[in-house]
Amino acid sequence: MKVSRLGEFGLIDLLNKMIKDAKLNTASSDLILGIGDDTAAWKGRGQVQLATVDTMVQGIHFTLETTTWEELGWKSLAINISDIASMGGIPRYALVALALPYDAETGNITGLYKGMIEIARKYKVAIAGGNISRAPQVSITVTVLGSSPDSKILKRSAAKVGDTVAITGYAGSAAAGMEILEKGLKFHTKTTRHLKNAFLHPVPRVEEGRLLVRHGITTAIDTSDGLLADLRHICEASGVGAKVITDLIPINNMVKTGFKEKALELALGGGEDYELLFTGDARKIAGLKEDIKCPVTVIGDIIKSEPGKIELVDADGKPVKTRRTGWKHF
């Protein structure tokens, strides 16, 4: 059935019922008012509050030719939960502002919510409100509110000269997945599935962000724009430079095998991995590595330099050149 036939309030009722049935919001004892009033309302607990917003626009950030509605729902919430994770916070509430064309199919929109509910359940996030409006193409803007239970947060601006630079997981997998989708590349089924998933179904590092805080790390960012661009964000905000040994960058073997010499470029320039890129004392990072479940790899150092300048060298100390420097909208 078309959304236009169901009507705005009919669609809202349907989506509210999905959220109610998923019992997402009753899981939060602090939530006072979820969907259905002018604002969401919850009991504050005197902790540091975090808020982030991100938009996905059809034709710019996704195409329905290669993404299912459920994947889209998952990702639209995942990229915001990742921002909370990169602050060392815990995601709590989400507001979903949906813009839909007049002829949108109701079944697609419930699919979108199915994906959102799946990740919301995994991370115990209440979908507490939102807004539906009309637009020529689908656009999903999600706001996620979170908090830091110990009031400690991971900032971009706390990197110091002498810090070690490290990253969770692998770099470039999502960019490889995007290439596979965009160019219709063929690899082994397992490789294709894994890399597509890295792009379509990112898993935010919430638990890992909390572990960083507990191990005394104070600087982090999530790799949404790409390793190089995001490290530059840290360096600019902290007034420092960095030296990265490209041979140390953790690249999944599937990406190395499938993309050969292009793999490093994907790892440096490709965004949307949603890993945590962070800096800190080498001993603290060593301690963290013993405690954390995912791979953590040291890739370089924070150095005194022109703020935001990144030196890329190989294992022998020779300069490495790269073309892609991260996602830009304009």
Add this chain to the structure above:
Amino acid sequence: MKVSRLGEFGLIDLLNKMIKDAKLNTASSDLILGIGDDTAAWKGRGQVQLATVDTMVQGIHFTLETTTWEELGWKSLAINISDIASMGGIPRYALVALALPYDAETGNITGLYKGMIEIARKYKVAIAGGNISRAPQVSITVTVLGSSPDSKILKRSAAKVGDTVAITGYAGSAAAGMEILEKGLKFHTKTTRHLKNAFLHPVPRVEEGRLLVRHGITTAIDTSDGLLADLRHICEASGVGAKVITDLIPINNMVKTGFKEKALELALGGGEDYELLFTGDARKIAGLKEDIKCPVTVIGDIIKSEPGKIELVDADGKPVKTRRTGWKHF
């Protein structure tokens, strides 16, 4: 200069500078991190937290033929501040998610921010974060976070049989302004300016919302969808009906004079007035009227009825029919 020439990060820097220069964010001693990190962060104070989001899409909610960029900036924040006001809360922080076409003019976007900064300053709201992405048309999604200092809130669901129904200000002025803009109607200059302003430059009732709370009112909504539709929202959420005496509805004389017999229809069905529509004990409302600066008009009663059913009668008790029942997106 085109935004595409300035670049995404160039535009972000420019807008951040505007916000910094306006000293909006330094006015909030609770704000820990404004723009420039993965999330905004502020010190919670253990109060009830409020969050709302709303989107304005070019071609659906506004046309640049009749709206200036500054008006657009004002309104995009105003409609969200109004949601906080309708809960009896105080707006604190805003996140702005902007989607812009590739060929957007930088001067227009700074105009948009000028309007946002103007209203943010008036209501002491910090613009604490946001996101810029590309889209085929302009779309502005604003999230506003607020709090209730005494943890009391105005809900849609608290109306009781026997409550009196009242409204602040006038109904139908914004709809009249929209008609003037859309159809190019000509009235006296003063009338035209006033009604256009009601539509383009709404003034949220924040102080009035707080006064409602202080006078013991517990039910309110802001008239964004239209008096009739919004009263229906209250009645549905509260499981009650309402009887409205249409002759009591406060309609600005300019609307009465300019639109004659159509004036009532605009007042009942036209949205975007952003007045507070509320219910409560008649004596409490009488007490409020002595304390509040804006007009407050009693227009009817909450009655036992099919939930959401609104009876319209004239001063003689005769039924009144209406065609428009409020704004719908689909």
